[in-house]
Amino acid sequence: MSIFLSNEIIVFLLIEVILIVLMAISQVNIVSIVRHWDFDATTPLQYALEKKNYLINTILYFTVTCKVILFLFFIQSLNALSGIVPGAMCSAGVVGANHYGNALLLLKLLLIFGFGLWLIVNKLDLASILFPYLKRKYLLFTFLFVGVLGEFVLEILYFSNIPLTVPVFCCSVVFQAPKLPFGYTQTLLVLFFYTLFGVIVLFNTLKQTMASFTCNLLFLFIAYYAITYFFGLYVYEMPNHKCPYCMLQKEYYYIGYFIWGSLFLGIFFGIMPFLIERITQKSYVYLLKYSSFCLTITALICSFYVVRYYLMTGVFL
Amino acid sequence: MSKIAIQNLNKLYNPNKPNAFYALKNINLSIEESEIVILKGVSGSGKSTLLSLLGGLSKPSSGEILVDAHNIAKLPDIMSSAFRHQKIGFIFQSFNLLEGLSVYQNILAPLALTKLGKEAMHEKVSLAMELANIEHKKDQKVGSLSGGERQRCAIARAVVMEPEIILADEPTANLDKENSLMFIKILKKFKALHKTVVIATHDTLFDELSCINRCVQMRDGELVL
Numbered sequence: 001m002s003i004f005l006s007n008e009i010i011v012f013l014l015i016e017v018i019l020i021v022l023m024a025i026s027q028v029n030i031v032s033i034v035r036h037w038d039f040d041a042t043t044p045l046q047y048a049l050e051k052k053n054y055l056i057n058t059i060l061y062f063t064v065t066c067k068v069i070l071f072l073f074f075i076q077s078l079n080a081l082s083g084i085v086p087g088a089m090c091s092a093g094v095v096g097a098n099h100y101g102n103a104l105l106l107l108k109l110l111l112i113f114g115f116g117l118w119l120i121v122n123k124l125d126l127a128s129i130l131f132p133y134l135k136r137k138y139l140l141f142t143f144l145f146v147g148v149l150g151e152f153v154l155e156i157l158y159f160s161n162i163p164l165t166v167p168v169f170c171c172s173v174v175f176q177a178p179k180l181p182f183g184y185t186q187t188l189l190v191l192f193f194y195t196l197f198g199v200i201v202l203f204n205t206l207k208q209t210m211a212s213f214t215c216n217l218l219f220l221f222i223a224y225y226a227i228t229y230f231f232g233l234y235v236y237e238m239p240n241h242k243c244p245y246c247m248l249q250k251e252y253y254y255i256g257y258f259i260w261g262s263l264f265l266g267i268f269f270g271i272m273p274f275l276i277e278r279i280t281q282k283s284y285v286y287l288l289k290y291s292s293f294c295l296t297i298t299a300l301i302c303s304f305y306v307v308r309y310y311l312m313t314g315v316f317l
Numbered sequence: 318m319s320k321i322a323i324q325n326l327n328k329l330y331n332p333n334k335p336n337a338f339y340a341l342k343n344i345n346l347s348i349e350e351s352e353i354v355i356l357k358g359v360s361g362s363g364k365s366t367l368l369s370l371l372g373g374l375s376k377p378s379s380g381e382i383l384v385d386a387h388n389i390a391k392l393p394d395i396m397s398s399a400f401r402h403q404k405i406g407f408i409f410q411s412f413n414l415l416e417g418l419s420v421y422q423n424i425l426a427p428l429a430l431t432k433l434g435k436e437a438m439h440e441k442v443s444l445a446m447e448l449a450n451i452e453h454k455k456d457q458k459v460g461s462l463s464g465g466e467r468q469r470c471a472i473a474r475a476v477v478m479e480p481e482i483i484l485a486d487e488p489t490a491n492l493d494k495e496n497s498l499m500f501i502k503i504l505k506k507f508k509a510l511h512k513t514v515v516i517a518t519h520d521t522l523f524d525e526l527s528c529i530n531r532c533v534q535m536r537d538g539e540l541v542l
Contacts, residue, residue, distance in 0.1 A: 043391070044329070044379045052396065099337065126393060 003162050006084060008077035013155070019063045019153060026056045026063070027145050030138045039130055053134070057122065059147055064115045067111050067148070069111050079248065087167030091245035099170045100158035107151050109162035109264070114144045116268055117275055124280055136234060138280050186230050193226040200270060204288035209274040212288055219295070223263055227302060231259075234305035239317045259301050266294030318386060319347040320482070320513045321371065326380035328366050328538075340366040342538045344380070350481075351511040353504065355523050358535035364517035367535070368484050371515060372405050373397040384482070402430060406475030408485040412467045414459045414474070420446070421455040424473045431478075441477055448506055449473035450499070465496030472503055483507060485516045497522055504528060
């Protein structure tokens with residue numbers, strides 16, 4: 001059986017192809033809009049471009065929103081595929097089935113952030129009569145479109161290289177000591193997690209967009225390891241279950257969606273004000289409040305599991 | 318400065334197709350504040366197209382439509398809607414009323430998008446009904462009104478936002494003589510309120526009216542000088 005025949009993959013790739021076709025059509029039109037755009041002109045060409053611009057905006061708004069939703073479906077599909085990939089107990093086994101999986105996931109996450117940025121710039125552009133960010137917005141989309149094409153190639157490579165006869169490794173069979181970045185210990189990792197969280201909240205409160213941008217990117221990296229190699233153990237209540245995906249399952253009350261969702265949203269709101277300032281010269285510092293709020297939720301949920309485990313057993317894992 | 322200034326306006330339907338045709342050709346027209354202007358011409362001469370462009374209901378193919386020195390043809394859709402809501406009162410030939418609602422509710426509809434309180438809304442609706450002489454029918458569903466009453470309801474709805482500009486497309490086409498004369502009376506009230514009014518019509522009733530400032534003739538999408 002080919003993995004391309006599974007329902008999830010058929011639906012996922014079909015939607016991906018439709019969205020890519022829509023984006024490609026938009027991209028062709030974007031070139032003509034950007035080349036001939038002169039907002040002060042009242043010529044037939046300019047009016048035609050303005051109409052075309054509305055159409056392209058609508059298509060892009062739809063496709064970009066769909067891509068964000070499709071990311072959730074992709075995560076869900078990985079989980080469903082664990083049923084047909086031998087040895088896989090959850091998404092961890094499916095993602096790690098070949099070396100394209102993690103790269104694809106990282107690219108998807110970066111593109112989601114990029115789409116979010118595009119939606120905000122688009123909103124600012126449409127809110128103004130003069131379309132001041134039209135060229136920058138379309139330039140940003142062009143980069144995203146290249147990313148989407150690369151993502152599609154990676155998806156095909158990834159899906160076609162998932163072995164269906166050879167068992168894959170999964171979190172359930174990983175019983176070695178955790179491999180942490182730079183040889184960190186768990187204690188150091190947790191210390192970094194809370195320190196960086198505190199620093200981000202401080203910078204967010206002081207509305208330091210550049211500092212917040214830098215710290216949030218660093219926090220994404222630290223938080224991934226901290227959740228997978230420390231907090232996750234308390235969620236699963238098992239000292240060797242180091243998996244970022246199992247917590248997305250029903251057995252753990254889907255808590256992973258809240259942990260990862262609030263983390264990614266917090267990071268998104270934390271890095272956006274700096275990027276928006278660079279592109280539009282407009283202040284969007286109010287997003288930093290949402291960043292602090294979301295990251296606090298992440299930290300609270302993670303801490304809750306540690307405290308609960310300690311109160312129940314009197315020991316740490 | 319003119320209230321409305323139209324410069325080199327063109328409207329091409331079905332561009333790049335065999336059945337492409339110009340509904341408006343190189344229109345240049347200025348309308349001053351408080352002026353009442355009649356656009357005259359036979360069916361297909363471009364009157365309604367010009368009105369819809371003036372009201373921001375559609376976009377031109379080229380040229381400018383300046384209202385208070387702002388080119389409304391360049392407004393994004395959302396701002397175009399806001400412009401219509403605040404500055405334009407439109408009286409349609411077929412009235413375009415909400416059939417299931419009462420006269421009062423129809424007139425209230427444009428105010429629902431504002432942040433006015435109930436009292437202020439009621440006051441505005443009452444004034445509009447009084448101006449259009451439709452107060453006595455306020456609780457009646459518009460489906461049960463006569464043609465003249467429906468039109469007076471449409472007029473009240475058009476003026477309830479107190480727009481500076483009122484556009485009317487063939488306002489007397491569906492009315493008998495008596496109701497047409499009633500419309501003329503309301504038109505005189507507009508004049509007293511210093512509204513800028515543009516009426517597209519081929520009704521000869523408007524030919525000799527003292528309240529009319531100008532009559533502009535249109536033929537085949539062009540202004541006839």
